[in-house]
Amino acid sequence: MAIALTFSRANCGIEAPLISVETHLSNGLPAFTIVGLPEAAVKESRDRVRSAIINSHFTFPARRITVNLAPAELPKEGSRFDLAIALGILLASDQLQCDHLDQFEFIAELSLSGELRYVSGLIPALIAAGHQRSVWVAKANSEEASIPLSTPTLEASHILEVCAHLNGSHTIAPSHKKAFTLRRSPVGDLDEVAGQPLAKRALEIAAAGGHNLLLIGPPGTGKTMLASRILSITPPLSQRSALSVAAIQSLRGRQLVLDELGQKPFRAPHHTASAVAMVGGGSNPKPGEISLAHKGILFLDELPEFDRRVLEVLREPLESGRIMISRASLQVEYPAEFQLLAAMNPCPCGFFGDLQQPCQCSNQQVKRYRAKISGPLLDRIDLHVSVNRLPATLLSDKKLTAEPSEVIAKRVLHAQRQQANARGKINAQLSPNELIHATWINQETLSWLGKAIDKLDLSARAFHRILRIGRTIADLESYAKKNPQQSIPVGQHHLKEALAFRQLDKNLPN
Template sequence: PDLADVAGQPQARRALEIAAAAGHNLLFSGPPGTGKTMLASRINTLLPPLGEDASIEVAAIQSLAGKAVHAGNWRQRPFRSPHHTASAVAMVGGGSNPRPGEISLAHRGILFLDELPEFDRKVLEVLREPLESGHITISRAAQQVEYPAQFQLIAAMNPCPCGFYGDTRQSCSCTAAQLQRYSAKISGPLLDRIDLHVTVSRLPTEMLLQSDAQPNAETSKIVSQRVEAARRLQLCQRGKLSVALRTDELIDGALIEAQALEWLSMAIEKLGQSARSFHRVVRVARTIADLEGNANSDKPAGTLQRVNVGHVKEALAFRQLERK
């Protein structure tokens, strides 16, 4: 699999690059057959391999779950894709003799949830704690177990039950009540924790017919080089990826221009979005600035690009599915 296999979809490709550059959570929304699953499956081709310590962590969790560890995938990031019928125990772990669940098996890698609204809402809600803390605590009568769960969430969904809300070719057959119920399946707090929201539109037929002849399409190798450079810059300058920056570090240490902060504050207030959304937009803008800083050949290597209004505007555009 390679990113070059994806026809068109420049915004979705851009979102994948930003997500890979700092571990941002990402949600694709669009009609059936638009390539959401294909896009999600390409993220591992953009991520750098695991280091030795992280590989040992992943192997230990695999062993606890009774799964074999092979030398061939020693430094490979996990990619877990549980079915939407998965129970809360299957997702977070548990049992009489507690074992890691899907979120821990995805530690240091990707948790891909296809058809996100089809998951039981209670199952989705248990994701909120580990998305913030990076671990999950399982309490049983006789014992309490804590497992690491530092995963990157990539999700995909149709825009409505029939799948064609907003589609340019096929009319949506859903009622207003059906649309409301479908939207309510994903809670605001969970949606709030997903940094990048992308609508994947249906491609024109002529573009699909020409999709096999796209010599200028960027390959995963090219994009992964930018991703690795941005990650290296973040770790060198701040010791962590931008997704892990604390609130005080975002404002005081991220070198964000005052004009950018002022513009974002007004935009967030006008849109009625949350304080958490504000901070997540700044984190994404920080990642965009890091990607741009490495792309500027006129600046010394490792130069920290200031977050400007342009970075903030692009980051805010990726919050389109959030509701008040």
């Protein structure tokens, strides 16, 4: 056989298109050429494959070898094609016999001695393969190979093990599949935060409806501590969501731990992060912080300190739940369904509106500081809440008690189940048309809200976000009703509470 065909998969964002690895041996001066738009790492496969074949006690053919990675218009990067190329050469040179090679895909790097090494981005490839073919991977990828998918995976530590299975001299059993451990991330409890009932209420509403939240207050009031504890009251990921999170994490280039993949992500980039670090990019595009926070929390501490351009790139993903990265040779799309939590001081000195320490900033300084957050971005943040400093006497008061996260989490879980049963999605994802039907709001209440929106000079987007918050507050209230399974209409008192969480719309200096 002078020609052989093997299969592998490329990385293209969250997609993993099938790659046909065509290997042809012809007469002529010995040469080894890889075509099909390969990048530098793929071209380096020639030396790795040659050494791996020789050191595995095979003969490297002294012929003209041409390897085509099809389709040719798709850029290929990384070392994931090594195993498929090596097996193609062995098949084309009749050193390996296998009549059912079309049943397998091969995704692994080769060492110079023929050992199989870890590759990143395996989970998207396994999802794309489905149950059509079995996928060969390195044992170093065993965590990804064991995720609960219908794709049969076979693990090996050396190319000789793969060859032995293919020619029938030894059989390797498919990897054992394990379920995700769906649990909350190990974080602190909300009852560890003294006082701050308004901020805790805002956290509860945000967790129940998936709403974006901005915490505003002086330094040292517990804004970061509160934000980090939102994971203690949010339900764990579903199996489907955990799988989409695992696919993103797989692209990061480090080995994964299966037990960690079932936890909701919490990303907290530093305020010096660039736009590329935030949304992803590079010559070979990789996911950024907003995609790594997919199905989880993106926490931006010291929000006005972020570069204005970095904050502005969040606007589209906050609406669409995805990010498109365009390069000259390709476009890739990553999911970015994250919940935004942010914290900021009210002014440059940090003490505007503080009752204990006077603010040193002029009104113009306060306005310039808050103007760093654009109106369109602020419009996309549903809840703005003040986190005020507590007197030292209250901080040391042992009688000051708070609800533990476990109690709040039960209300949040009830509200989310009610949303899923009634509408199939959380309230933050409701479209304007779905929202009107979901609120069951009467004309009198709707008219009252319209007047309030006009008085505060809010946008149509803010109007819909207030309705969504009102729907979530009503869902939480139904937990205490005699029939908690029955959804209740959104009333004026729900909307008044929702409007109370729009601090930056009304708390500005004259």
